[in-house]
Amino acid sequence: MSHHHIICSNVSFSYDKSFEILHEISFTAGHDDAIGLIGANGVGKSTLLRILVGLEMEFTGEVSIGEIKVTKKTLPRVREKIGYVFQDSENQLFMPTVYEDIAFAPRNYGLDSDQVEERVRHALDLIDIDYLKNKQPYKMSGGEKKLAAIATILAMTPDVILMDEPTIALDPRNRRRLINILNNLDHIKIIASHDLDMVLETCNRVILMSEGKIIADGETREILTNRELLEANGLELPFCLQGETGVSYKPSVPHTHIHL
Numbered sequence: 001m002s003h004h005h006i007i008c009s010n011v012s013f014s015y016d017k018s019f020e021i022l023h024e025i026s027f028t029a030g031h032d033d034a035i036g037l038i039g040a041n042g043v044g045k046s047t048l049l050r051i052l053v054g055l056e057m058e059f060t061g062e063v064s065i066g067e068i069k070v071t072k073k074t075l076p077r078v079r080e081k082i083g084y085v086f087q088d089s090e091n092q093l094f095m096p097t098v099y100e101d102i103a104f105a106p107r108n109y110g111l112d113s114d115q116v117e118e119r120v121r122h123a124l125d126l127i128d129i130d131y132l133k134n135k136q137p138y139k140m141s142g143g144e145k146k147l148a149a150i151a152t153i154l155a156m157t158p159d160v161i162l163m164d165e166p167t168i169a170l171d172p173r174n175r176r177r178l179i180n181i182l183n184n185l186d187h188i189k190i191i192a193s194h195d196l197d198m199v200l201e202t203c204n205r206v207i208l209m210s211e212g213k214i215i216a217d218g219e220t221r222e223i224l225t226n227r228e229l230l231e232a233n234g235l236e237l238p239f240c241l242q243g244e245t246g247v248s249y250k251p252s253v254p255h256t257h258i259h260l
């Protein structure tokens with residue numbers, strides 16, 4: 001049995017044949033990983049998340065989640081293992097109330113009403129949004145929708161959580177709440193984000209992408225203090241480090257693998 005939970009091996013992908021969006025992406029993730037997936041606009045972060053969760057199937061290479069190789073046939077099982085929080089939470093909430101949205105997946109799994117109730121309670125507790133349970137999603141703020149969307153994912157009890165730009169449109173208080181929630185979840189996480197300060201606080205590992213390739217994969221602080229590497233790839237140091245002197249210009253830790 002493999003100790004890697006996500007295996008992504010030589011994955012290449014194009015939306016249309018004329019232009020390759022992802023080129024030979026390979027990485028593995030284990031049980032302790034919280035990975036910040038970073039890179040400039042358009043490098044393919046969202047596309048990679050969509051492939052991992054089986055929303056884009058026309059890729060070459062191989063993806064496995066746990067012991068399951070992602071194919072059209074295995075998709076229902078893969079989806080039970082991976083929770084994907086969309087960039088736009090509007091797309092994730094479609095029932096009349098938050099409660100119903102959270103209950104949707106557990107009901108679909110065929111759980112009885114007590115078990116569904118327990119899943120919903122647990123998810124509401126984890127995110128601390130009991131007060132939202134009877135609200136209509138379309139009347140909620142962007143921050144409330146994001147928290148509710150995360151609760152719908154947790155009710156599926158996934159092993160892996162993927163989030164696409166989760167702090168976009170959150171005010172500082174809700175952003176802080178999200179950071180605390182992320183740090184309290186012991187799922188394997190992959191978080192695509194431009195919010196490098198959030199990544200610094202929530203992720204042990206960073207994968208830096210550029211033009212559809214992995215440029216660097218290593219320990220968060222090593223990559224996020226490497227001004228030269230970040231700037232060469234269209235990013236900047238996290239705000240909280242911009243005033244710091246002595247941030248490294250060269251990778252110094254051997255586990256950081258920089259692909260030049």
Ligand SMILES: Nc1ncnc2c1ncn2[C@@H]1O[C@H](COP(=O)(O)OP(=O)(O)O)[C@@H](O)[C@H]1O
Nearest residue numbers: 015016021039040041042043044045046047048
């Ligand atoms: N549905 C789509 N059809 C065609 N091209 C797309 C589609 N979605 C994204 N792209 C293109 O794929 C590239 C990578 O996009 P994306 O994965 O969204 O990047 P990121 O999330 O890193 O900003 C971009 O050039 C984008 O224009």
Ligand SMILES: [Mg+2]
Nearest residue numbers: 045046047164
């Ligand atoms: Mg994106």
